[in-house]
Amino acid sequence: MSPPNVAQGRDRLRIAIQKSGRLADPARALLASCGLSWRESRDRLFCYGETLPVDLLLVRDDDIPGLIADGVCDLGVVGRNVLQEQGQDRVESGRVPAYREWRALGFGGCRLDIAVPDAWDWQGPQQLGGKRIATSYPALLRQWLQAQGIAADVVLLSGSVEIAPRLGQADAICDLVSSGATLSANQLKPVLTLLQSEAVLAGPVEAFDDVRGELADLLLRRLDGAIRVRKSKLLMFQASRNDLPTLLPLLPDAEAPTVMQVDGADRMALQALCHGAVTWQRLEDLKRAGASGLMVLPVEGMLA
Ligand code: ATP
Ligand code: ZN
Numbered sequence: 001m002s003p004p005n006v007a008q009g010r011d012r013l014r015i016a017i018q019k020s021g022r023l024a025d026p027a028r029a030l031l032a033s034c035g036l037s038w039r040e041s042r043d044r045l046f047c048y049g050e051t052l053p054v055d056l057l058l059v060r061d062d063d064i065p066g067l068i069a070d071g072v073c074d075l076g077v078v079g080r081n082v083l084q085e086q087g088q089d090r091v092e093s094g095r096v097p098a099y100r101e102w103r104a105l106g107f108g109g110c111r112l113d114i115a116v117p118d119a120w121d122w123q124g125p126q127q128l129g130g131k132r133i134a135t136s137y138p139a140l141l142r143q144w145l146q147a148q149g150i151a152a153d154v155v156l157l158s159g160s161v162e163i164a165p166r167l168g169q170a171d172a173i174c175d176l177v178s179s180g181a182t183l184s185a186n187q188l189k190p191v192l193t194l195l196q197s198e199a200v201l202a203g204p205v206e207a208f209d210d211v212r213g214e215l216a217d218l219l220l221r222r223l224d225g226a227i228r229v230r231k232s233k234l235l236m237f238q239a240s241r242n243d244l245p246t247l248l249p250l251l252p253d254a255e256a257p258t259v260m261q262v263d264g265a266d267r268m269a270l271q272a273l274c275h276g277a278v279t280w281q282r283l284e285d286l287k288r289a290g291a292s293g294l295m296v297l298p299v300e301g302m303l304a
Contacts, residue, residue: 012053013215016067016076019045019058023199026107027077031056033301034222054215068202069098074212077105081112081137081176081197088139101200103220106227108199110178112137113190117165122191128152134161134170141174144194162186225302233278234297240266243290250286273299
């Protein structure tokens with residue numbers, strides 16, 4: 001199945017996601033957890049939405065902001081780093097903003113960091129003055145340098161930025177970092193963070209003024225529920241009424257628990273939605289404070 005042309009697509013919502021790479025599987029899984037499903041096309045670039053009129057376009061992540069700007073796609077799942085870089089590039093070249101972040105999605109976390117050779121005795125940003133900094137994020141780096149009042153050369157590289165200092169192409173780098181292992185393998189150390197990034201749902205600056213608006217609202221409500229419950233667990237246990245004052249402070253991340261009387265006036269059953277990690281340690285602490293029959297259940301969905 002090939003995508004309908006842009007003019008025909010207005011009664012369906014089209015979402016661009018990465019075809020393959022770090023964000024591809026989690027983006028699909030998150031959308032699927034919102035109740036969407038698709039019929040795969042043979043060319044695997046376009047997936048036709050079956051449960052809702054929401055189709056997927058599978059593309060390179062770098063193309064997603066442009067596809068939204070051109071109206072080819074309505075929404076996209078992309079790293080904040082890519083969205084902001086291309087947004088800043090538009091600003092630099094005098095074009096109007098054409099998209100914005102609609103939601104942070106809680107996966108694909110990384111930082112855009114400046115890293116310098118291990119051997120540098122780092123004193124602060126002014127040390128970068130007159131130096132060459134290699135990056136694939138020239139617009140964000142230039143914006144930051146300008147804000148700091150630092151004059152440095154921005155060396156644009158499309159990949160393998162971390163080996164630039166060893167090759168003598170640059171003195172420092174500005175690149176994405178998650179664990180830091182790549183940096184240390186290249187005798188570099190992170191010294192500054194320009195941007196905290198994660199995958200985001202990107203969309204146009206203005207809301208849709210046709211049927212896509214309702215579809216987008218529905219999707220956002222489901223996404224908010226899915227994001228909220230992702231790390232949540234339902235905790236159930238029993239306790240005597242007298243122990244409640246000691247037990248409840250052990251659930252600071254829980255929504256107001258439901259408390260039910262089990263038998264007589266003393267025995268209570270509690271049900272609490274916890275948004276933090278429910279570890280063995282926490283369960284043991286609750287048990288010591290009087291809880292019994294502790295049960296932890298996964299939460300599949302939630303509509304506030
Ligand atoms: P494409 O073929 O789609 O252009 P890519 O190689 O540009 O893929 P990936 O390496 O899959 O992209 O990274 C996609 C996004 O994942 C990044 O833009 C960033 O938001 C996020 N990410 C999370 N951790 C890292 C990391 N350690 N390095 C690079 N990107 C990361
Ligand atoms: Zn890319």
